[in-house]
Amino acid sequence: MRSLESAPFKRQLLQQRESLFERLRLLRGGDSRVGAATAHLGQAEDSFAQALSERELEMILDDRESAEIDAINGALQRIEDGSYGLCVECGAEIAAARLLAAPQVQRCIACQGEYESKHPVTSEP
Numbered sequence: 001m002r003s004l005e006s007a008p009f010k011r012q013l014l015q016q017r018e019s020l021f022e023r024l025r026l027l028r029g030g031d032s033r034v035g036a037a038t039a040h041l042g043q044a045e046d047s048f049a050q051a052l053s054e055r056e057l058e059m060i061l062d063d064r065e066s067a068e069i070d071a072i073n074g075a076l077q078r079i080e081d082g083s084y085g086l087c088v089e090c091g092a093e094i095a096a097a098r099l100l101a102a103p104q105v106q107r108c109i110a111c112q113g114e115y116e117s118k119h120p121v122t123s124e125p
Contacts, residue, residue, distance in 0.1 A: 006079045009103045013079075016104070017072045020065050027062060071104040078106070087111050 078084040085094050089111035098105055107115060 006084050009084065009099060010076065010079050012103050013072050013075050017069055017076075020069050020072070024062065024065055024069075027065075068104070071106075074106065075104040089115070 075084060078086075085099060086092070087094055087108040088106045090108065092108050092111075094105060094108050098109060105112070
């Protein structure tokens with residue numbers, strides 16, 4: 001994809017990344033990940049089980065948003081090296097509609113389906 005064509009995607013990716021950074025800062029209360037997670041354990045008004053549940057939820061959200069930031073950074077790197085918009089598996093162009101919906105994607109729809117069938121998401125009990 002030419003740099004002129006990728007410029008709107010780059011702006012969108014940079015905005016998404018900044019939004020995620022802000023959500024992480026708010027989630028952490030300006031603290032580090034560990035500091036934010038352990039802060040709940042010291043709150044006397046919460047039961048220990050409730051504090052642990054809140055801590056676990058924060059860490060799950062933090063991991064999810066950190067993975068999104070990694071995906072965005074990967075897309076920004078592909079823009080820089082000129083491979084943005086090409087499937088990392090088969091090399092085909094990723095549909096513009098797909099990139100508009102999720103500019104950080106790295107696979108075409110067919111390869112993403114194949115990837116998901118080989119790497120199913122498991123839910124925790």
